[in-house]
Amino acid sequence: MSDERAPGTEAGGELERQETGARPGAAARSEVPAWRLVSTLGAAGAVAGLAIVLVFGWANPRIEAHRAEVLRQAIHEVLRAPDSYATLFVLEGELVSAVPADVDSTELDRVYVGYDAAGERVGFAIAGGLPGYQDVIRLIFGYDAEHSELLAMKVLENKETPGLGEKTEKKRDILSGFDGVVPPLEGVKTGRGTGDESEVDMITGATISSRTVIEIINRRLESLGPMIDVYVEESRESGG
Amino acid sequence: MTVHESSEEIVRHAPGAPVAGLPGRERTPAQDLLRGVWRENPVLVQLLGLCPALAVTNTVENSLAMGLATFFVLVGSSFLVSSFKRLIPSEIRIAAFILIIATFVTIADLLLAAIVPDIHKALGAFIALIVVNCMILGRQEAFASKRPVGRAVLDAVGTGAGFMVAMLMMGSIRELLGNGSLLGVSLFGPSYEPWIIMILPPGGFLTLGFILLAFGWWRGRRAEAVPAVRRWPHGVASRRAA
Numbered sequence A: 001m002s003d004e005r006a007p008g009t010e011a012g013g014e015l016e017r018q019e020t021g022a023r024p025g026a027a028a029r030s031e032v033p034a035w036r037l038v039s040t041l042g043a044a045g046a047v048a049g050l051a052i053v054l055v056f057g058w059a060n061p062r063i064e065a066h067r068a069e070v071l072r073q074a075i076h077e078v079l080r081a082p083d084s085y086a087t088l089f090v091l092e093g094e095l096v097s098a099v100p101a102d103v104d105s106t107e108l109d110r111v112y113v114g115y116d117a118a119g120e121r122v123g124f125a126i127a128g129g130l131p132g133y134q135d136v137i138r139l140i141f142g143y144d145a146e147h148s149e150l151l152a153m154k155v156l157e158n159k160e161t162p163g164l165g166e167k168t169e170k171k172r173d174i175l176s177g178f179d180g181v182v183p184p185l186e187g188v189k190t191g192r193g194t195g196d197e198s199e200v201d202m203i204t205g206a207t208i209s210s211r212t213v214i215e216i217i218n219r220r221l222e223s224l225g226p227m228i229d230v231y232v233e234e235s236r237e238s239g240g
Numbered sequence B: 001m002t003v004h005e006s007s008e009e010i011v012r013h014a015p016g017a018p019v020a021g022l023p024g025r026e027r028t029p030a031q032d033l034l035r036g037v038w039r040e041n042p043v044l045v046q047l048l049g050l051c052p053a054l055a056v057t058n059t060v061e062n063s064l065a066m067g068l069a070t071f072f073v074l075v076g077s078s079f080l081v082s083s084f085k086r087l088i089p090s091e092i093r094i095a096a097f098i099l100i101i102a103t104f105v106t107i108a109d110l111l112l113a114a115i116v117p118d119i120h121k122a123l124g125a126f127i128a129l130i131v132v133n134c135m136i137l138g139r140q141e142a143f144a145s146k147r148p149v150g151r152a153v154l155d156a157v158g159t160g161a162g163f164m165v166a167m168l169m170m171g172s173i174r175e176l177l178g179n180g181s182l183l184g185v186s187l188f189g190p191s192y193e194p195w196i197i198m199i200l201p202p203g204g205f206l207t208l209g210f211i212l213l214a215f216g217w218w219r220g221r222r223a224e225a226v227p228a229v230r231r232w233p234h235g236v237a238s239r240r241a242a
Helices: A010-020 A034-078 A172-176 A207-239 B002-013 B029-035 B050-055 B060-083 B090-115 B117-126 B128-132 B134-144 B149-179 B201-225 B228-241
Strands: A084-091 A094-096 A110-115 A121-131 A136-144 A149-157 A186-188 A199-201
Touching: A034 A121, A034 A136, A034 A149, A034 B090, A034 B117, A084 A207, A094 A207, A121 A149, A121 A207, A136 A207, A149 A207, A186 A207, B029 B149, B050 B117, B050 B128, B050 B149, B050 B201, B060 B090, B060 B117, B060 B128, B060 B134, B060 B149, B090 B117, B090 B128, B090 B134, B117 B128, B128 B134, B134 B149, B149 B201
Parallel strands: A186 A199
Antiparallel strands: A084 A094, A084 A110, A110 A121, A121 A136, A136 A149
């Protein structure tokens, strides 16, 4: 690209700008043609795009691998260390293990089914999210369909108040509180429970976060529970 | 267009108006480098880039990651803006600067997500918001677009380091009081009851307020200690900042 500025050395140009206080290019410029504005920005955009694409090509497989690893660990945790797990897609009100080629599987809701070493099904891992106190809380929980009870719960994402709602993610006795609970869940204040098997202790000072967690689990089971029952029934009939 | 330009020139030449990049006498490279670190620290003196300084400084780790990301974007942008200053027509300079800055931010975002995913998650939207950090665009407009490449990079390194200093000050105070730890290492033992407020947004404002108070007090004392005749460049700098 041609240099339209006044001739002069680097130092001379520098001095001239300091004297006039003008910005670079202003001294010798009367009208910059429109094509130059467009082509400069266009070329800069093309170079920027190329740079981003190159970095993206390097970074994306690593980001995806990390995301898959986080999900794998979460499933491992809520299904109590299954030997393997498979993905089931929700398609037209049914759980299917494979989707037709013309359906984009990334758009579909899904649950994960875990198996132990003997190939026995240990339960279903279901992820879900709802707005909490600050932002969306996302969690995953394990559900044993045979006994209709929860296995465990793990919060995947939360921006709740540190020290209060954040405890849903970090505090161990709260997490284990979901073990063996029979849905639909019912939140009770600590120490006020009647011993019912649907009760979960709420966190003092984090009523909204606690309710959100309970709400997520209940709503997800409400919509997916019947499909899971059908799936379990069918596999029992076919597999024996 | 011509009218605009001449009025712009009048403003630029108005007596007493601070003209960025045009000091009374030529600055040395060392001054270009050091100015941003302390005397014209972007956060503590110029009060720029406060959004990340308040939002993500709840731990030292987050502060460090944000400081490094901003440093990378600032130095990269200043280098490119200064290198291509003759090719960028004045009319589209803001668009070009933002394009350059946004590209570096996208790269920083991807690199953080690939290398340190947990920190990337903790910083959240604030990485993307580096694009609109006024400190970065300010250095391009006031310095890099007018200066040789070497000086622009020195200035960016100094300003980026100054931002990092401020972020680490905020981060260590807030993590220490709000969590009883530094870089995740517990210092006060299990009996310490953390001041939760320090890692919440109000803690950011409180910490910044007290740091600015201490900084102002220190500068005031220093100014008193220096004879009036030798003081004027400092005085000018602090009045302008105020």
